[in-house]
Amino acid sequence: MSQPTTGEHLARLRRQTGLTQEQLAEQSGISVEVIRKLEQGARKAARLETLHALARALRVPTTALLGNTAEAAARAEPDHRPLSLAEIRRAVAPVRGLTGAALTTPASNPPPSDVLRARLRATDRAYQANDYASALAELPSLVLDVRTAVDLATDEDEPAANVLLARTLHLTGNLLIQLRAGDLAQTAFADALQAARRSGDQVVAATVIQGMCWLLMRQGRIAEAAELAVSTADQVEPRFSRAAPAELAAWGWLLLGAAASYARNNEPDTAAELVDAAAAAAVRMGERDPGGEHLMMVGGFDAGRVQMQRVENAAVAGDAGRALGLSASVPPGPTPVGSSWQRHRLDVAWAYAAQRQYGEATGVLLELRELAPAWLRHQRYARDIVKLISERRRRAMSAELADLASLVGYPL
Structure with a gap:
């Protein structure tokens, strides 16, 4: 059974005290609009100061109003x-x-x-x-x-x-x-x-390291991410003649993480070499499944994911034409690791926008809005693409682009 939301707690406690929304607003100093939105679920979270004021008016501990705000975080x-x-x-x-x-x-x-x-x-x-x-x-x-x-x-x-x-x-x-x-x-x-x-499970440890590399890149610690990915890949490099699919996949993911880091550090040749090595692992793995128990990163490694990394490297280098050309060889998605496919589609959207193909770029973003709105609203890259489109196009912003701008937090 799911935990009640803050708004559900608020409505229940307000009714128990016999207060209307207007009376609670008057006694707490919080606007009726905020109270109404919380109770109706239009808002899933409120500041602690707001909850404290409401709790004082209701004469309950502030913690009595705390509820499930997971949807607020997702939104x-x-x-x-x-x-x-x-x-x-x-x-x-x-x-x-x-x-x-x-x-x-x-x-x-x-x-x-x-x-x-x-x-x-x-x-x-x-x-x-x-x-x-x-x-x-x-x-x-x-x-x-x-x-x-x-x-x-x-x-x-x-x-x-x-x-x-x-x-x-x-x-x-x-x-x-x-x-x-x-x-x-x-x-x-x-x-x-x-x-x-x-x-003692080296595959699991390697996939955790890959997650850490992703985080380091998000934090701007690009050189550390590259060093960690390469050094770990060297430690777990499998023998191709007898490597299990999970070992190949974990190693391949580390190589792709290292390639992403080197591409962002303006070392495209090293990034390309690492992608080529990952491609060899994908070929060796073939159609073999790394196993149902291997969740998240391991299960999503294949030749298609390697090709996505080539596209990403081209986009990072600012080569929109090459990115679009390489994207033609990426199998249609979505893929088991949804965020990888979605990130790839953002690269495609950027490449279209950089080539002044704004309709195509907007179309890709609209597809992502339909497929993964919760993911898209957290992507700064998406906001940058919307900004690029809106600043370059000469016509007024369309309603669809305005909706995208609102979703990703780009000020109109």
């Missing part, structure tokens, strides 16, 4: 921070006292491991489908349950439990990157890597 509402991430923050970075014990009390008897794995798969599917609100609502309890499972695991079961924890925290870190919570994502990745090391 990037202006007031969603920091309350919308409070639950995931408690799970990823719990407060600890003098003894080192966490203040958050975990479940004494977590669900069986097969149930936890099924929950992780379902949450991963929600994330890949750009349903960030559902993923964010599920992950806090899942992280806490899996942590407890690790604590209670027998020596025999401990490696598998740590694999599950590493994957859960990896997914959490990926989601937090999308929600622009980089510092919290870094904590999730650090704990995921520790769990992967305890498990």
Whole structure:
């Protein structure tokens, strides 16, 4: 059962006190419009100061108004921070006292491991489908349950439990990157890597490193991302003659991450060499499946993803014509790792806009709005493309472009 929203708590408590929305507005100093929007669900989050004023008027603790604000984070509402991430923050970075014990009390008897794995798969599917609100609502309890499972695991079961924890925290870190919570994502990745090391599973550890490289690039730490990806790829480089598909995929993803970093560091030749090496891994892997248990990054590596990286490298280099030419060889999507395909389509949209093909560029953005609005509104790259189109085209902004500008936060 989903947790009630802040607006649902507010409406229930207001009715219990016998106040109308207008009377609550008068007593709290908060506008009727804000109260109405919260209760109707038009707004999913409010500032802490707003909730405090409402709580004073209702004579309840402020925490009584706190509810599920996952949708506010997914929609990037202006007031969603920091309350919308409070639950995931408690799970990823719990407060600890003098003894080192966490203040958050975990479940004494977590669900069986097969149930936890099924929950992780379902949450991963929600994330890949750009349903960030559902993923964010599920992950806090899942992280806490899996942590407890690790604590209670027998020596025999401990490696598998740590694999599950590493994957859960990896997914959490990926989601937090999308929600622009980089510092919290870094904590999730650090704990995921520790769990992967305890498990002894090198493939899982390598995929966590790839997530860390993605975060480093988002933080502008390009040289560190490149060094981390290359050094890890050297450590886990598989023997092609007997490598398992998951090993090839994990190595290939690291090479693509390194290529993305070198492309952004204005080293296109090195980036091209790394993509060529990743292509060899994709060819060797062929149609073999890395396995259903390998979630997120591993399952999305193939020749098509390698070609997307070639397009990205061309876009980073500012070569719009080459980017469009290379994109013709990318298989139609979406792909298992939805964000990779969507990022590729943004490269295509940029290339069209750079070539002054504004209708085509807008068309790609509209496709993404239809496919992944929650993802698109978090993409600064999309905002830059809308800006490029709006500043260069001579005609007045169309209604469709205006809607896109509103979605991605570009001021009209």
